[in-house]
Amino acid sequence: MKKERFFHKYRHWIQAAWFALTNGYLRGYTSGKIYTGNTKVLCFPGLNCYSCPGALGACPIGSLQAVFGSNTYRVSLYVFGVISLFGAVMGRLVCGFLCPFGLVQDLLYKIPFGPKRKNLPNHKILSKLRYVILILFVVLLSSLVKDVTGMAAPWFCEWICPSGALFAGIPLVILNPGFRTAIGFHFWWKLAILLILLFLSVVYYRPFCKYLCPLGALYGVFNPVSTFRIKVDQTKCVKCGGCQRACGMDIRTFETPNSTECIRCLNCVSACPTGALDTTWHIAGKDFADRYLAKSDETLANPEVVRTVILGCAMVFSSLFTLLLHLRSSVYANFIYFMTNVYPASYSPIVMGMNFAKVTVTVLVLINGISLILQCKKADAVRSSAQSMKILQVIYLLLCVGMIIAIVLNPPIIGVWLNNILTSPFPLLGMPFITLTLSRLDKIVHGEKKAGIGFAILFVFTILVSLLIPLFPILLGYALASAGLTGSGAVQ
Amino acid sequence: MTDEKKIILINRILIFASILLVIIGVWRGEVGVVLNKAVKVCMQCMGIG
Structure with a gap:
């Protein structure tokens, strides 16, 4: 089986395994408390709330806002370095394979209920919204609107993030009676956003990733220059549009294989009837092997x-x-x-x-x-x-x-x-x-x-x-x- | 230089710059802020802050 087809076939299992691996603090799910070990210093690639009872690492967007909003630092070089490292190596492959909220949306879209559509009306305008959220909520408001102690609130987490509501808010409120007494307007607001997105996900493919996710917006910028890339063999491509029909993000892959919208789910590569689409890790994979490893017909290296x-x-x-x-x-x-x-x-x-x-x-x-x-x-x-x-x-x-x-x-x-x-x-x-x-x-x-x-x-x-x-x-x-x-x- | 080689060059520069940013960030002590935030329940993330 071609490797791309293998990864495409088992994509949801890989997403689930990654979720289990990075949210493996089982005691948290029974005690209603979160993990407090040193691994929390590490930012994991996906939108995985660090207040999820099982989370073993930190959410990159949450961490970015935490450092922006602290009274010690103005810019977060560490978190931005981590995000750009993931982006430079994988691009939005993270969205396709390593994001827990992406998995939730993928599974909801599989529910055979009602007509299945790819995009909301006014898709082109709405798809720019995630950049607005990134700049306004994650960067500007979280670094400029400070209280008397010089600290700023994580605005995106506070007002928008459905991943936090789903993986942290709901489980902790259920498991920990202390939090139930503190429920107020914010909780119901975030629950409403979450429910709207979950219902939309049944009909539309990944609405949060397309229109709201600031992390996807950041990773998307790296897509055209990341190490992992989709490439088109123009000699094989017949421009049948099969890749676009298979693509949930509705991208014309044969024209823009590394679009900023592409979440690298590899549907297109798997669907291509002529095998014109392929993936590459540049030097890290095949090129590296060509350069340094002996071929099977080579008896002894120099x-x-x-x-x-x-x-x-x-x-x-x-x-x-x-x-x-x-x-x-x-x-x-x-x-x-x-x-x-x-x-x-x-x-x-x-x-x-x-x-x-x-x-x-x-x-x-x-x-x-x-x-x-x-x-x-x-x-x-x-x-x-x-x-x-x-x-x-x-x-x-x-x-x-x-x-x-x-x-x-x-x-x-x-x-x-x-x-x-x-x-x-x-x-x-x-x-x-x-x-x-x-x-x-x-x-x-x-x-x-x-x-x-x-x-x-x-x-x-x-x-x-x-x-x-x-x-x-x-x-x-x-x-x-x-x-x-x-x-x-x-x-x- | 072909487009493909330019992309590879940009990619390598980005990876190098990212690693450098991470090292400087760790050296500046930003990880302490991240750890401090991550080990406490984030009320805002939950929606009750």
């Missing part, structure tokens, strides 16, 4: 290419690891400053400057690693990468000089750095060594055993040391505690 890819992966991994450790340190430093209003002891302009240089070097290693993987088949890729690695060594040398200057200016910094080496040695020790070894890339790739073995030992050693050393104090603490050698207040 060992130089394989070694180049492995080295590229090592560079990417080590630099990402280093960046993560730096991120951890900066979060820690910011946390200390936030709690105490005092910068950590290690803070000084020269240290900040060196950290900046170190992160820059690491990013360069990352870029080198990625370019090495992407150009693994080019003969000069290794040589040019080795040269840039030699430049990085010079930068590391300058960093060493900077460290000496810092120690002369501020001797106590030695203690802080020693502590750093003990807790996260990788950025300080591992990266220079690995960079040093990687400058011999050409020798490693051309099969010089000594260089290859030296690199492998060093890489494994630095990773192990990086992972194990931070555990030593903890293990030591437990060992002392179990031997009864600790005083009061020690490891329990």
Whole structure:
């Protein structure tokens, strides 16, 4: 079975499985309380209210308004980044496969009751309404209309969102007697909107997604440039209009396969009689396999290419690891400053400057690693990468000089750095060594055993040391505690 | 550059920019606001706020 037909056939099961997975806090459905664990920091892609008793994550539109409406931030980079990441990768595939309220509308439309229509009258004008809701309710009102405490209400959630009423309002009011006493005009208003949309969904295909959903409006903007795309083979297309007839959103797929309205339900791909419609993930799928995986008739890949890819992966991994450790340190430093209003002891302009240089070097290693993987088949890729690695060594040398200057200016910094080496040695020790070894890339790739073995030992050693050393104090603490050698207040 | 390649380039830039936004957002501490909102029952979302 063609993969698109498979996904189309089991689409509702995938939607239901996703709903079960992301709303799996079963105790919430019996106790009438919501989940309060750390996973709630993550925004899930669909319009899934975080006050649903089973919700394990956060609603992106709710989170966007929460940050807009807070008295701390004006713009939400985190939530907007998450939404644009989902949009850039999947576009409105989220609407078709991962949105719980989309599933509800899909199922209602399957009820064999009355005539089935695709669009409401004045469809073209009404379809712009979701952009108005996005700009007015989600962005403007939720960020500008603030109360005396400097906080703003989530206007879309408060006045429109039927997903919140269905998945949060109704279950919590039924399950929790405390909420029943608080029911007022808002509840009945949102219930009315929900009921109208549910009744409309029986006759019209996905009215909320077409006319009101701000999240769909956002994802729709990414549809024409997302990684997942529908493509038309013009040599096979006979322009019969079968795709448009099968499309609930009423899109002429053979003309605009990646329209901002398309929810990627894949009805069109499945319905196309000539097989002219297909889907692609660009490099992530077929192209990636073509580039890196051996074909069935290829007996052995070129060992130089394989070694180049492995080295590229090592560079990417080590630099990402280093960046993560730096991120951890900066979060820690910011946390200390936030709690105490005092910068950590290690803070000084020269240290900040060196950290900046170190992160820059690491990013360069990352870029080198990625370019090495992407150009693994080019003969000069290794040589040019080795040269840039030699430049990085010079930068590391300058960093060493900077460290000496810092120690002369501020001797106590030695203690802080020693502590750093003990807790996260990788950025300080591992990266220079690995960079040093990687400058011999050409020798490693051309099969010089000594260089290859030296690199492998060093890489494994630095990773192990990086992972194990931070555990030593903890293990030591437990060992002392179990031997009864600790005083009061020690490891329990 | 063909249209297809332009789209791929734009897509990669968007993905990179999104990841960057997420990292900066986390670094700024926005996740705390999201978590704080998400772990409390949202009265407005329910319709009783």
